[in-house]
Each structure stands twice: as C-alpha cells, then as structure tokens.
Amino acid sequence: MELKQIEQIAIEIAREAGGLLRQGYGQRKEINSKSSAIDLVTQYDTAAEALIAGRLQAAFPTYRLLGEEGGEQNHTGSSRIWYVDPLDGTNNFAHGFPVFCVSLALYDGNQPLVGVIYDPLRDECFHGAAGLGAYLTNASGQRTRLQVGQAATLTESLLATGFPYDRHTSAQDNITQLAAFLKRAQGLRRAGSAALDLAYVAAGRLDGYWEYKLSPWDVAAGVLLVQEASGRVTDVTGHPLVIAADKLSLIAANDTIHPQMWAILQQLDNQPAPIHPSATGSL
Helix, strand or coil, X not given: CCHHHHHHHHHHHHHHHHHHHHHHCCCCCCEEECCCCCCEEEHHHHHHHHHHHHHXXXXXXXXXXXXXXXXXXXXXXXXXXXXEEEEECHHHHHHCCCCCEEEEEEEECCEEEEEEEEECCCCEEEEEECCCEEEEECCCCCEEECCCCCCCCHXXXXXEECCCXXXXXXXXXXXXXXXXXXXXXXXXXXXXXHHHHHHHHHHCCCCEEEEEEECHHHHHHHHHHHHHCCCEEEECCCCCCCCCCCCEEEEEECXXXXXHHHHHHHHHCCCCCCCCHHHHCCC
C-alpha cells in the first residue's frame, strides 16, 4: 500500500477518535493517575485507543502498534510500527482546558513514514507522509502545505516547551532551561500537548520547541511533520533522534533557530559545546 493511502486511512481513524473525544469534552470523567499524581488517564483515553487500535489492526494486520495506554500490541515482528497517543493533553482535557489532540504515526524502524495530528475542537488535521510534504486541513476542508517559520534569532522567536511528569521529585525539571529562554525569546508558551507543539512548529505558528523525558507516542507524528515542513528535529545533544528510546529529549525548529537553542541547552546541561553536528555533516 502506498504511503498516501496509509496517510488517508490514518486521517480517517484520527478524526473518528477525535469525534469521541469531542463528545466527551466537558462531560464527567473518570480520572486516574499512572506514573505520578500528575500523569492522568481518563476513560476517554482508553476508549479512543481501543477504537484506534481496532481500526489500525484491521487495516494493517501485519504492523506492530505501541499505544500510550495499552502498550505494545500486535507482536508480528514487523519493522513497521504505529505509535498511538489517543489523547495527547489528558490533563488539559480533564480540566476543561481546550488544548488536546489525537496523534498517530507510522515508522519503519527509526524512519518516519506517516504522521497525523488531529485537534478535534478546532477541527484541524495536521498530516503528512515521508517525501510527500506535510499539510494542514482546516475545518472548512481547505488544505495548506506546512512550512516552518523564518525567524532568524531567538529575540524574534515564539518558543514552546513542557515539563516532565517527575518534576516534583527530579532535579531535571526544565525550570533552569525555561528561565534561560524566557530571557532570550520574544515569547514562550506551555500549552500542554507535545504533539500540538510540534504541529505548530511545522505550521510556523511556533518557531521552536524543546522538552525532556517524552515518550515515543508523544512526538512520533510531530517529528515527521516538522521534517516534511523543512524543519530540523534532533535530540537535545544535536544528534539524530532515536524514536524508540525510553525517554526522549528533543529540539525542533528551523535550521537557523535550532543551533541557537541547542547551544543554550548544551551549556545548561553542563555538557561541553563542541561543533554543532550539522557542521560536521552528521545530520
């Protein structure tokens, strides 16, 4: 099956799951915690993932699937795997804060093939496939190609970040990094959805994004969108992202802002600041 066909199926599934979330938004929720008191899950997370997993396994029975709520399913041994976040921004959803989405991505090993991020409240679908570009289809059905922003300096950049679930107990809480970028950037946002932050970088609504200790399903779709929108995504050391890593820390921006963000994070993470990998041809 061609990537464009796979992308279209993923869009349809994401929209269906998003409809379920839209119906549940504002309704009474059963809220439980997972890894910590601030790592929440609702009945809508699990219902949306069950819907998505069922649809994907029916359409792609030989592909593996890794979901935020259900773990790995469909142990086929295939190198192709779906990364599924049925509700990215659960804390927002639980509190009635209108920033959350459905995120689906297909990878072959470490290579992103298809990415879909659907915002059900705004009816905005960010989608793309490797080598075929990334697009935003809005509520009226208009499709626009995504392109990262053209900011040249941090002082003209709008950045975004998030904070790890273990921030109450871990020294690596991103607060020092936040303060450093607040002093340098034109603006900084923390909206609470890593997937949408990456989609917004791809769309040029944000100029850069960094975050620590993420999971593959948080960022898999967004990585493809940013790359297809002519942006750069690496880990915080400036090296290629390994999507299957247990905890992902990354930078996403255009080719000009990325090295500036990288240099600051290298300094703050108490690591030496060698030549940026892009200058050595390793990216």
